[in-house]
Amino acid sequence: MSQLLEAMVLRHTHRVPVPPGPAGDGAAAARQFDSALMSVGFKLSAELLERLSGTAEEAVRETAVRTLATVRAMVGDHVAHNVYFVDFPRHVPDTLDFWMRCIVGALDDHASREGVLAQLSTGTVDLLTLPGYGVYGHAYAEVLAAHDELIAAAGDRLTVLHLGGAPDDEVTALYLALAGSATPLGEEHLRDLGVLAGHCVAGPQPAEIPVRENRAVVNRVRLDAGADLLLDTVTDVLRLACALSGGDVTLIEPTRFRSMPRPVRRALLAGLDAVVAAAPAKLADVTAHREAFKRLGERLHPHEHPRWPHAAEVFAVARGERAARSLDSLVQELLGAGDVTGAVRLLAAAPGRLFRALDHLLRACRTRDERDAVVAAVERAAPQVSGRVLLSLREHLQNRTGATDGRRLFVNRLGRAWAAADTRVPLPEPERKRLIEALDAETGRRLPAPGHLLVDPAVLDVALPLSGRATTGGLGVLPRGSLSPVDGELLRFFVYWKQTRKSTDFDLSALMLDGAYRTVCWLSYTTLTQVEGEHSGDITDATHGASEFINLRLGAVRGSFIVPQVNIYDGEGFEEVEESFFGFMLRESEQQGMPFEARTVRMKSELRGPGRVALPLAFLRDGDGRWHAKWLHLYLRGTPSANQVEGNRVSVATLLRGIVERDFLTVRHLAGLLGERAAATTLWDGGAVPPGPVTYVGLARPEGLHPDSVVVTPENLRDLIPA
Template sequence: MVHALEHLVVRHTHRLPSPTGPAGDGAAATRRFDAALMTAGFKLSGELVERLSGLAGPTVVRTAVRTLATVRELVGDHVRHNVYFVDFPDNVPDTLDFWRECVAEALADDATRARTVEQLSAGVLDLLTLPSYGRYRHTYEEMLAVHDELIAAAGDRLTVLHLGADADTEVTALYLALAGSTTPLGEEHLRDLAALAGPCADGPQPETITVRESRAVVNHARLRVGAAPLLDTVTDVLRLACALAEGDVTLREPTRFRALSRPHRRALLAGLDAVVAASPAKLSDVSAHREAWKRLGERLHPHEYPHWPHAAEVFAVARGERRAPSFDSRMEELLARGDVAGAADLLASHAPGRLFRALDRLLRVAADAKEREAVLAAVERAAPEVAGRVVLSVREHVRNRAGGGDARRVFVNRAGAAWVADDTRPPLEDADRERLVALLDAETRRRLPSPRRLLIDPDVLDVALPLSGRAASAGLGVLPRGSVSPVEGELLRFFTYWREARRTTDLDLSALVLDAAYGTVTWLSYTALTDVEGRHSGDITEAPDGASEFIDLRLGAVRGTFVVPQVYVYSGEGFDEVAEGFFGFMLRDSEQRGRPFEPRTVRMKSDLRGPGKAALPLAFRRDDEGRWHAHWLHLYLRGAPSANRVEGHRVTIAVLMRALFDRTYLTVRHLVSLMEESGAETTLWDGRTVPDGPVTYIGLERPDGLAPGSRIFTPENLRDLLPA
């Protein structure tokens, strides 16, 4: 179990569980291990070097093999990144010249001449029918042979791997952190929690598991080891049933329930009976997932268990044989009668989280200042009972509700699909907004820890608070949606990699350049291989063994204000269907040559897993002083069923960018300011020296040498900084 889960600890925490084995002189093997790590942009901490050096050489080698595999996958170096044009970014031809060359080769080939002549006569040419288009014309080794070794530069990424505790302790700590997270986990983190929950189900548990889908994953593991599941709502039981059927515990997608074993049927029905017996009002939750309950009832056969009568009531509500109005329906009845104060009071007393989510609407439909006062008073009463991330989410919402002008709303669902619409809502009253801001800040400040000494990496201040794990993709160097981070380097290189699962798949990497008014300046794609800004590595149209595309940009030559990289599904499998798919970017100095893909220059690599046919991982913006910043998006657009390309999405992306850049996100800066108001002493880290004594450190990377007892928050565990 230890070695099987060690890679999860390294990936999530950048700590290597303390290696064990016979003592010996492992110094030489450790130096080789460190050198190999540095080629991938990683390095051993001083403590880890000391620990490994005291072990026998074979133990160090085995540890190195496992760890190198993990970090290479983290950065995207576990696959071979070939390019269509062998010496990219040099000698990339003009697009039309390249197409003419492909046509000439097709005409010279007896097998394709007739078909090509026929297409040319008709005036429409399908590039995919040309034998030299879209397929590698050289091997990976031949491509490497034409590229020089990368020249190391001071700006290359160097991620430090730190020494952890023993493997069991590290695995348990990671399990407790994921299971006890107060923010919903992303899809990959949920899978990791499932892998950890089995071995950890009969060990230490979080004090509370507030995120319901996380609870479902843990409950599934508890059932497997014979422990009682943790259930306090009927929906907990439904999610557990989905987990048992290997379905969607988030309840976004319908689950096909299979025949259940008798022990599982008994566990689910007994859980339902206990929940409803303790609180009959919880039957009101059934109507939200009525159809799912009907399908589950066909598998559970509750009529066979008359000794659990309360469980049968759940299915009676689902079939409409018993009425159990939800809080939402009761609120709607009150609002239909014009009783805004009554609706607010109902939610404050029984569903404070729903009150916060309905707050904007209640203030808008309030008839006068008296009713608005009643709503705000209900919010004040309910605030201590509301989850911290909900308090912060409403704070961010209120901040963006000044209204006025031709405001646009950006909608992003839980899967990352985005769309824009006119904001037709009237603005909230300034006095109400100010009162809410003060109330929400006071509530957040009350819950935050009171560290005496804060050590802050300035680059982390503009990182958006991770109010949902779904606001970021899994990967390396990934920040939550809405984050802003500086970009320092002369050459910016995007890359995407995909490997098809069952059918031929063509993904296309593109980059759109927009001016300050969001007008199109130019783009780079397979239809525009070269421009002043940079070069495209060439179109690859199939990936049975994996394929890569790159775009090289000289930031100093960019004529616009925004650069928006995108990945399109041109044909074949979608982002959720390919065997593997990811996007990232590298930064290099002008004198650095090297291969098209150099892992130590990778600043970010994120998985491509989402709905739609167009992925927008992030955008780059140049400020008034000429400095570039990355703005993190993690969005997906619906697109067309096939043949998507940047030319057809320019207007949509411009509208989306305008709406997104008009929005303000809550960042780490907000929490730091609240802790300072509570008396915390803040020091900005200079990147070199760390203070004596324990501190609370918040930054993008953990410094080496922090004193024992320090609390450390980096993007990997930034969710733990949010108040409960």
């Protein structure tokens, strides 16, 4: 197995594949390996430590080197996190005093004096023109010397790595799990799926690939290997063409199609021809992506291939030369004429679209008979839609109670968020309750009998991953809307970025809001100190990578909400930089240590999204004074440059309110339905686990589980979603 594939298995499963090599005495090397892992917040399980102890020492050391490199990258410890103020968080100056020191230093510099004097004569000074501002004035080694060693604490993170199976078996299992996922994958997972599909193309394949984006990634590999393509709509072919051009298989962002070799063009045209020949009505799907199909036609040259006439029809529809009315347009025509029951009859042939149109249909009803017809159609169609669609509609309905502040939150699949006035009338309560009962009954029917269900209570408030786009790659990351407790005296945020081509300035900030979502204060490069804590200083160029930190004393925080954010002041975007990630650490005040300590990191997530302002998560204080993390994964459009916390306070507060007050569907819901089918249900208290096989649902796999147990943790939480 290559190191890349081994790293994928470790990142996705927290399992170390059985190391190759002969038996031997590797006990000493295994203990050293375990100790090195603990220094960055990881540990070998007892089973894995025992297995390594019986392996040849050289094999253990090779496994240790690879594994340590992977876990350090997982937690963000693969780079040197320097800080502007060498002994941060101690001795961070007042902002104005600091700026004055920078100006005085610039006046003492012969090269900059004249320019600074000219600026002072106008009454303003551009900080970015001062030679001592925004750049590190010391080496990382000086930061190491300025800080005491971290004192270990019981609350430090400890992520257990478990013993995996044979390397090829682990890779195949991961491929089958990702390819067969019932929910869309995030960007990182899709990228990994492409690599895994190439490695596993000649091996076992999933019985079904229900998510279209996943299918496009797999089809690209199958095309290269000469295998049959998995196509049943014209959009499948369009997604495949996007994958071949390195574009967006979700079809959200436009793709610039590359020139394609003749065999590839023939394969795509043959695929389109076969789909349309089998079901001519599928030509209606072309109109939803008319421009993309027109651009694709310019690359495929369908006029050169008369043996595939049905493929030519696709591009005739895209150019407007042939009519192919979409189902949505027909439904809108019927609704415009007041014929709700006719629209319902038409949508009955497309259950997924019926579910998506439900809210609109109910609001269009004028009589009880029409509402009964809509609800009855949904009840009949429920067995034909995916579990993800069932649960998505369930979450929608539980938020349509009529209790609204008049604002509606929108989040697209890329994480870009905005709010608008909610002008919808509430749904009728009898129909809403009836639909919820029907959806719960159908979901429960699809869930497996779990046997002995063992549940970690800490996972119950984790939101169901109904879309991979509702989260990001990283360590300790939970889906949007999840709630998790935060314990510790000090909360420290960090951001790291490394530019690709041009000077790039990211700014880490933290906004504090009261219970009414009004601004209390903030920490940023314009406000380095507050009662709550300190900012590590502004870094304005990341040629060799840059880090910024915010240190908060939770007991001193005024207000009810803390909203960390990353603003792009200038330069490359989140998707353009070579690397960027955000995270937070928790520690006790007496622990000391460096600004960045891997074993205190609770979460590290990649920053890869649209917009110029990132909102990874927020922190909420409950009525008892306890803090919790609320996961956001949102991006604001912002402005092309000079984004600051001061300028987006209102929009951030509005979006935060929308997320906090939304009722997300969580693991608690599915655990309750599973419990109805379980032979026994136990809430795990962190102690000994039952001796026999269980279905375990929790934040991390406990030691000692029976080998035949089914384990669901955040790494594979999507497995809870029924097919």
